[in-house]
Amino acid sequence: MSHSTAGELAREQQYVAKLYERLDVLRVRTRGQLDGVLAQGAAGGTHQNRSERDSFADMYATRLARLWAVENGLCFGRLDLAEGAAEPDETRLYIGRLGLSDDDQHRLLIDWRAPVAQPFYRATPAAPMGVTRRRHLHTKGRTVRTIDDDLLDLDGLSDADRATLNGEAALLAALGETRTGRMRDIVATIQGEQDKIIRSDLNGVLVVQGGPGTGKTVVALHRAAYLLYTYRDRLERRGVLILGPNPTFLRYIEQVLPSLGETDVLLSTVAELYPGVTARRPERPEAAAFKGAARMAEVVARAVQDRQRMPRQTVEIKLDKFTLRLDRQACDVARSRAVKSRRPHNAARGVFVRQLLNALTKQAARHLGRGMLNDEDFADLREDLRTEEPVRAALNRLWPYLTPQQLLIGLFTSPERLAYAGLTPAEAALLLREPPRAGESWWSEADVPLLDEAAELLGDIDENVLRAARRAEEEREQQLAYAREVLELTGMADIMDAERFAARQQAEETYLTTAERAAKDRTWAFGHVIVDEAQELSAMAWRTVMRRCPTRSMTVVGDIAQTGSTAGALSWANVLDPHAAGRWREARLTVNYRTPVELMSVAADVLTLVDPALKAPESVRESGEPPWARRLAGLSELEEVVAESQVPGGKLAVLVPEGLTVDLPGAAVGAGLAALEAPVSVLTVAEAKGLEFDAVVIVEPGRILEESPRGPSDLYVALTRATRRLGVVHTAGLPSVLTGLDQRTR
Ligand SMILES: Nc1ncnc2c1ncn2[C@@H]1O[C@H](COP(=O)(O)OP(=O)(O)OP(=O)(O)O)[C@@H](O)[C@H]1O
Numbered sequence: 001m002s003h004s005t006a007g008e009l010a011r012e013q014q015y016v017a018k019l020y021e022r023l024d025v026l027r028v029r030t031r032g033q034l035d036g037v038l039a040q041g042a043a044g045g046t047h048q049n050r051s052e053r054d055s056f057a058d059m060y061a062t063r064l065a066r067l068w069a070v071e072n073g074l075c076f077g078r079l080d081l082a083e084g085a086a087e088p089d090e091t092r093l094y095i096g097r098l099g100l101s102d103d104d105q106h107r108l109l110i111d112w113r114a115p116v117a118q119p120f121y122r123a124t125p126a127a128p129m130g131v132t133r134r135r136h137l138h139t140k141g142r143t144v145r146t147i148d149d150d151l152l153d154l155d156g157l158s159d160a161d162r163a164t165l166n167g168e169a170a171l172l173a174a175l176g177e178t179r180t181g182r183m184r185d186i187v188a189t190i191q192g193e194q195d196k197i198i199r200s201d202l203n204g205v206l207v208v209q210g211g212p213g214t215g216k217t218v219v220a221l222h223r224a225a226y227l228l229y230t231y232r233d234r235l236e237r238r239g240v241l242i243l244g245p246n247p248t249f250l251r252y253i254e255q256v257l258p259s260l261g262e263t264d265v266l267l268s269t270v271a272e273l274y275p276g277v278t279a280r281r282p283e284r285p286e287a288a289a290f291k292g293a294a295r296m297a298e299v300v301a302r303a304v305q306d307r308q309r310m311p312r313q314t315v316e317i318k319l320d321k322f323t324l325r326l327d328r329q330a331c332d333v334a335r336s337r338a339v340k341s342r343r344p345h346n347a348a349r350g351v352f353v354r355q356l357l358n359a360l361t362k363q364a365a366r367h368l369g370r371g372m373l374n375d376e377d378f379a380d381l382r383e384d385l386r387t388e389e390p391v392r393a394a395l396n397r398l399w400p401y402l403t404p405q406q407l408l409i410g411l412f413t414s415p416e417r418l419a420y421a422g423l424t425p426a427e428a429a430l431l432l433r434e435p436p437r438a439g440e441s442w443w444s445e446a447d448v449p450l451l452d453e454a455a456e457l458l459g460d461i462d463e464n465v466l467r468a469a470r471r472a473e474e475e476r477e478q479q480l481a482y483a484r485e486v487l488e489l490t491g492m493a494d495i496m497d498a499e500r501f502a503a504r505q506q507a508e509e510t511y512l513t514t515a516e517r518a519a520k521d522r523t524w525a526f527g528h529v530i531v532d533e534a535q536e537l538s539a540m541a542w543r544t545v546m547r548r549c550p551t552r553s554m555t556v557v558g559d560i561a562q563t564g565s566t567a568g569a570l571s572w573a574n575v576l577d578p579h580a581a582g583r584w585r586e587a588r589l590t591v592n593y594r595t596p597v598e599l600m601s602v603a604a605d606v607l608t609l610v611d612p613a614l615k616a617p618e619s620v621r622e623s624g625e626p627p628w629a630r631r632l633a634g635l636s637e638l639e640e641v642v643a644e645s646q647v648p649g650g651k652l653a654v655l656v657p658e659g660l661t662v663d664l665p666g667a668a669v670g671a672g673l674a675a676l677e678a679p680v681s682v683l684t685v686a687e688a689k690g691l692e693f694d695a696v697v698i699v700e701p702g703r704i705l706e707e708s709p710r711g712p713s714d715l716y717v718a719l720t721r722a723t724r725r726l727g728v729v730h731t732a733g734l735p736s737v738l739t740g741l742d743q744r745t746r
Pocket residue numbers: 171174175184186189190191194210211212213214215216217218219559562593594689690691692720
């Protein structure tokens with residue numbers, strides 16, 4: 001290290017130490033404010049006093065959580081601006097995870113999302129945006145380890161400045177690190193094309209199309225943080241939903257937003273979007289694809305109509321003293337009134353029942369010899385009839401209350417109902433199933449959009465009753481959870497127990513965060529929705545997602561070339577035009593930050609099998625390790641191959657075709673937390689989608705290629721998961737597209 005660099009490092013250390021000092025002061029101060037509010041107690045005062053106190057407590061608790069979240073890498077950059085490009089005392093800006101000012105309101109640190117921080121990510125030598133130098137500070141704990149400078153305007157620098165330049169290495173250093181099994185934030189090294197997407201306008205649907213490793217996921221997450229910062233009021237109220245392909249992927253990305261100080265975001269999968277249903281049953285790909293097709297909306301609608309069909313014969317209702325009759329015409333009139341009301345099935349039932357009860361009441365009056373009734377008597381008699389069991393039973397048979405679950409179970413277990421819904425016997429066979437048995441998990445991921453569709457058409461049975469029941473059940477639980485959180489955060493857990501704290505809250509007060517409230521409510525409309533691996537969503541899944549976002553403020557990220565699901569997308573226009581025609585725009589990411597050049601050139605060959613017109617993204621770096629292929633006498637040799645391929649301290653994935661089991665002692669098998677944490681995991685391509693590993697060994701690529709109509713896409717995904725090493729092993733022949741690989745014998 002040169003003398004001047006050492007001096008520069010010491011100066012930066014001094015500044016960074018000052019920032020941490022300020023952070024500590026703010027933590028103590030905010031903690032004091034929170035304690036002050038909590039000490040006022042929650043029991044006394046008017047309702048308004050209490051709710052004001054609670055919002056302050058909430059605000060301080062959130063602020064405190066944010067101040068703690070930014071401990072690592074608090075400050076990671078510095079911008080030196082040319083004279084004239086900034087106010088005289090603002091020519092040097094430090095950029096960090098949040099904004100800090102001193103008590104005199106002098107800015108000490110700029111939040112990376114603030115407009116003035118934008119040149120840190122966008123300035124280039126060709127368009128320096130007034131920046132003379134961009135400096136990256138690499139810290140460990142509170143210590144500045146190294147600094148890297150990008151020189152943007154040589155003329156603007158003094159001789160002394162020139163002597164301290166280090167050159168750009170921050171990005172490559174970040175990319176070269178071994179993987180931890182969890183995605184990290186990239187706030188210090190966001191690239192220009194990524195920054196444009198992150199800061200793109202909130203309105204409308206932004207599609208981010210990019211090849212593997214171009215940073216779509218990580219960019220989408222930084223965009224969420226940016227939008228929350230920039231439109232905090234609007235988004236905190238309605239919440240932000242991030243949808244990923246499976247729970248393992250959500251675990252992979254879950255730390256990124258908290259590390260950026262944002263915690264109130266709901267991470268979910270489509271399978272979890274229907275509150276109260278756990279969709280765990282595996283589904284045959286043909287059935288899943290069929291259930292995902294847009295036509296299923298019509299099928300579900302027909303299934304509802306099926307439950308509104310009227311019998312041909314007159315319905316007889318035997319009461320003690322006489323028998324009432326509903327003929328076909330009376331039923332048809334009531335049905336058509338109910339349908340014309342345009343209400344969902346369960347709400348329209350009220351119209352239907354009222355109409356028939358009126359008809360029955362008139363009949364009953366005749367039987368009772370009471371020709372003309374005044375309004376009051378008529379209403380009394382109608383009420384008497386309504387509570388008669390035979391009347392209730394008859395009306396229920398004609399137009400039953402239905403939950404979405406009842407509707408779909410009825411449909412999927414009945415060849416007659418499936419036929420009425422418009423399916424051929426062969427199509428019906430894909431859906432036909434045995435009724436649920438106790439404890440069985442009956443629903444699959446592909447069923448969730450159908451339940452959601454049914455819920456729209458049926459409506460709630462009785463909103464108020466349902467809500468009240470749900471609230472009563474959840475109330476105590478919510479209050480306890482909240483109390484625990486607050487007590488833990490404030491370090492008060494040892495002086496007050498959560499039960500007592502919760503007991504002090506009023507019954508009508510709820511303490512759920514926006515994300516938590518939204519997760520429990522099927523009809524919640526989010527302020528912004530981000531869909532990752534969006535190419536995999538079926539047409540029916542898109543209908544479900546769009547219902548969660550009526551404003552269509554969305555970020556949709558994916559890669560059409562990676563579509564593995566047969567119900568998935570083949571073009572963004574196909575997917576989005578039905579829901580947001582004229583309201584979506586596409587941005588592209590073109591640089592691959594994950595996969596080295598050597599691996600990407602093999603993947604590019606496979607991409608031509610997906611579609612010769614597609615172009616693979618450019619890789620930014622080389623690994624110096626050419627990918628290889630090896631023929632094995634048997635899969636028992638795999639253990640040795642894996643041992644040779646591991647990167648010390650890193651993660652390795654063995655990617656296998658669907659249904660192939662391999663025996664690797666100590667390896668984590670299948671999706672789940674272990675897949676992220678174990679040094680070696682065995683996964684199918686679908687399970688590895690969106691993830692990355694230091695090394696990857698692909699087993700029997702020929703089978704992956706042939707096992708589905710989307711085989712080439714699956715192989716492309718498999719080839720692009722590694723950051724350093726890639727090997728392919730096979731006992732059967734090697735697909736011709738891979739014969740260019742280094743052939744190894746051992
Ligand atoms: N600007 C950056 N600085 C540092 N690392 C980056 C940057 N952009 C992307 N990366 C890294 O590149 C890798 C790939 O990013 P990401 O998983 O977001 O890509 P993707 O486009 O979603 O890939 P895929 O389509 O294959 O799932 C991640 O390790 C990510 O952290």
